[in-house]
Amino acid sequence: MSSYGSLVVKTAQFVISLNTPYLLTVGKNGNTMRIFVNGNPFATVSNAPSIDITNNKMFLGYNFIGILDEVALYSSFLTPVKITNQMNSLSLRILFPFSFFLFFFF
Amino acid sequence: MLAEPETPICSCTVGYGGVNCQIDLCENVCQNDGICQYNSGTPSCTCSIKFRGNLCEYNNPFTLDDFPIAHYSFSSKDKLLDQTGNGHDLAPFLTESMDYPLNYDQDNQALTFFTTDIVGTSSSSITLGNSFSISVVFSISKFSSITTLVLFSPTDVFGATPLTITVSYISFYSFTLFYFFLKIF
Numbered sequence: 001m002s003s004y005g006s007l008v009v010k011t012a013q014f015v016i017s018l019n020t021p022y023l024l025t026v027g028k029n030g031n032t033m034r035i036f037v038n039g040n041p042f043a044t045v046s047n048a049p050s051i052d053i054t055n056n057k058m059f060l061g062y063n064f065i066g067i068l069d070e071v072a073l074y075s076s077f078l079t080p081v082k083i084t085n086q087m088n089s090l091s092l093r094i095l096f097p098f099s100f101f102l103f104f105f106f
Numbered sequence: 107m108l109a110e111p112e113t114p115i116c117s118c119t120v121g122y123g124g125v126n127c128q129i130d131l132c133e134n135v136c137q138n139d140g141i142c143q144y145n146s147g148t149p150s151c152t153c154s155i156k157f158r159g160n161l162c163e164y165n166n167p168f169t170l171d172d173f174p175i176a177h178y179s180f181s182s183k184d185k186l187l188d189q190t191g192n193g194h195d196l197a198p199f200l201t202e203s204m205d206y207p208l209n210y211d212q213d214n215q216a217l218t219f220f221t222t223d224i225v226g227t228s229s230s231s232i233t234l235g236n237s238f239s240i241s242v243v244f245s246i247s248k249f250s251s252i253t254t255l256v257l258f259s260p261t262d263v264f265g266a267t268p269l270t271i272t273v274s275y276i277s278f279y280s281f282t283l284f285y286f287f288l289k290i291f
Contacts, residue, residue, distance in 0.1 A: 019247055027239040064187050065248040074239040 021067070029077035039080040120144055138162045 140162030
């Protein structure tokens with residue numbers, strides 16, 4: 001769906017559980033932007049513009065009660081599999097369960 | 107009685123030392139073609155992308171494209187959000203990265219550099235180009251009707267943002283549905 005003056009995409013829904021870690025990945029490849037959760041694609045946006053981060057602001061978590069961790073920004077579009085492999089190579093053991101998820105779905 | 111003749115004393119410019127300022131303090135400091143700069147009383151090396159370490163003495167085992175520009179592995183205290191702090195402001199990464207390109211951040215185990223995919227920078231903004239990725243691990247510990255995870259809010263959380271990715275949900279009796287909203291202004 002779209003709204004006045006902006007592009008808004010409402011993606012597919014899924015069921016989550018409390019106190020369960022999820023890996024959220026957002027990637028832009030050319031004009032296409034994709035969102036993944038645990039390696040599963042949830043949204044694809046065409047004709048996505050360049051992104052301006054003004055006033056040096058990147059902000060994570062607002063009105064959020066829970067845990068945010070292992071935030072990474074890459075200068076290229078990486079598949080969730082590659083990101084998970086990279087994080088595992090950094091000995092980030094928290095992401096080990098995601099390796100299983102990705103192996104299962106791909 | 108004659109006064110002893112005064113011995114001239116050299117005041118060296120930054121980066122040089124010795125009695126006669128004949129010593130280049132950066133000479134042969136950096137290895138593997140690292141670029142030496144003399145800052146705050148000590149020489150420091152800026153390494154090419156293939157090397158890391160204070161003297162650029164170590165090989166960098168990571169490829170350029172696959173390694174994060176920035177990586178935040180929060181401490182056990184910082185990673186827990188209880189709604190009082192309203193999240194994490196990641197602005198320091200941007201400042202550091204622009205000031206120290208092609209550097210290896212050993213504290214964060216991250217390369218801090220910009221590539222051509224980051225097409226524009228200034229003291230107050232940065233433009234990501236055709237390719238980038240951002241990832242975060244999140245876990246919800248308490249549901250609330252107003253709870254929203256704002257993943258990527260480049261300006262102010264209350265203001266208009268060029269890109270905002272919001273995860274919100276609706277809770278029912280036995281399960282919770284999650285919705286993703288991607289808004290591009």
